[in-house]
Amino acid sequence: MSTYAVLAATEGEEKINPLVPATYDIVWSAVCVVVIGFFFWKYVLPRFQTVLAERTDKIEGGIKRAEEAQAEAKEALEQYRAQLAEARQEAAKIREDARSQGQQILADMKVSAQEESDRIVASGHQQLAAQRQQIVAELRSELGRTAVDLAEKVIGEQLSDDVKRAGSIDRFLDELDSVGADSGK
Template identity: 90%
Template sequence: MSTFAVLAAEGGEDVNPLLPATYDIVWSAVCIAVIGFFFWKFVLPRFQTVLSERSEKIEGGIKRAEEAQAEAKQALEQYRAQLADARQEAAKIREDARTQGQQILAEMKTSAQAESDRIVASGHQQLAAQRQQIVTELRSELGRTAVELAEKVIGEQLSDDVKRAGTIDRFLDELDSVGAKSTSGK
């Protein structure tokens, strides 16, 4: 058997091996009380201050985070408002540009039409002037040719300028009247 069992049998007492002796319980209680007192007096207040500092930091951090989140929401709303304003302003600028473009186009059309009318009128004037010049040249040329033919037909020279001019004018008038009759008869 074991030594413990032998000793317990000799003493005749019933000893519970799970239960320590009374002096061990008392001295253990005194040690626990002293350790508990020091723990309660010195360690626990330090833990409390550390825990309160941490909780203040956490609460302050949460508060700062909430404030930052509120500021971020406010900045986001301002950004959205500015974006909406910018979009409205861009739409207004586009509309103004479109209106100005239409005005410029209308002015350019008007200017081009006026320039075209001016060019056409100038062309008509030049054409009329050239026509008049050609008619004058043709009359004088035709007059000279008629005089030369008349001289050849008559056989004498028509040297008198006054007679020549009168004959040429009368011949041209006859041609004009024949030309007028032929255009009105058609």
């Protein structure tokens, strides 16, 4: 019976929907929304748009700066590669110049050493010839004295006369030279 009592009580009144608010609540809520919307549109939205614009500029600027930096880096890399290639070419040229200079120095040293060797050999030949002449002259005079002494002993007379002695010595040496020449052939 209690359900009939509630229905009977509600028939006399207007039907009210519990999901729809009262009119005064809707009006005051609309006024608050308009005031808040005005402040949001007047103060918050411009600041928000400014912040968004700044961020957009920063991002786009950052991208542009990154692209510029990348372009500069590429350019610097190309310059570095060009300089490196140029340095390698220059190093190869320097090595080749040093190699050719080294070969030239070696050739000059060989020529100088050969000239010095030839000079030393020529000097040695000259010294040998001079010593030979000196030894031959000494041997001639010694051999001449010995021959005169022997001749004096064999002949039994003194060959004290220098002219005779010189003539005898020269004749004896000429005979020795002719005998030495005949035996050398």
